Amino acid sequence: MSASSAAARPGDAAAGSAVTADRPAPGHPAPSHPAPVVLFDLDDTLMAHREAVRLGIEQHMRVRAYDAVAGLDVPVLWHELEERHYHAYLAGELTFEGQRRARARDFARAHGESLDDPAAGAWFDEYFAHYRASWSLHADVAPSFAALEAGLPGVRFGVITNGELDFQLAKLDRLGLTERFEHVIASGALGVAKPDPAIFRAAVQRFAETGPLGPVAYVGDRLRTDAIGAAEAGLLGVWLNRVDASPEPAEAALAQELGVLEAATLDEASALLIERLG
Secondary structure, three states: OOOOOOOEOHHHOOOOOOOEEEOOOOOOOOOOOOOOEEEEOOEOOOEOHHHHHHHHHHHHHHHHOOOOOOOOOHHHHHHHHHHHHHHHHHOOOOOHHHHHHHHHHHHHHHOOOOOOHHHHHHHHHHHHHHHHHOOOEOOOHHHHHHHHHHHOOOOEEEEEEOOOHHHHHHHHHHOOOHHHOOEEEEHHHHOOOOOOHHHHHHHHHHHHHOOOOOOEEEEEOOHHHHHHHHHHOOOEEEEEOOOOOOOOHHHHHHHHHHOOEEEOOHHHHHHHHHHHHO
16 A cells, blocks of 8 residues: 555644543653644554453353354354444444344344343343453554654554443553543544544544644554545544455555555554654
């Protein structure tokens, strides 16, 4: 993909501000020009979400004493159900609790168990305890932050995430990342989700309101949702392709046209950002 792109500036921001969780800007010495802003996706970019999901559902199956079903790949099924029902929630077709219960009902049904609504809610709560106990950061997160802070003096950090604000803040708190971020923008609070350019522009606006704004970049593990969505909003989009995925030709062409950068790790993404924004 092309390494050229125009990073966002204050004039690109949308009118109005996002509903976010904020903290005062870090006390970095004022640089001679506005410091860059680097925004991150949360799940599977910073937090090892898929690994936590795998460990959580496998432990939950042991507790529920589910027998293996011939030809059924448990982590794949649970991931497919998460993708289907969580995106229905993002589209406004299900409530946050509704998508959880739908995932529980469908998974239990595949293992011969029928759940009504209250039982599905309890089932998911039990699974969630195992999932939460498995939360962890990817190993490259801490070195990436250190590299960015060294290579981009005064850099400001934030998060844009598709999800409920309280839920995502709980993850950041448990992972010890809360103090890293000046602003956390969540789709559930704002009422619009990635890849809609409005959520990216709202984040830029929020940073513009709390300090001089330099170039803005966004790093996420989904090409269309994260990197292309950010680039279409005027940010420098970085696709964190941890799993060496091959995009559809049309998406690859659009990403190249928009100047999306691609990195296999956060270490590689940090090096690209320092080169482009420094």
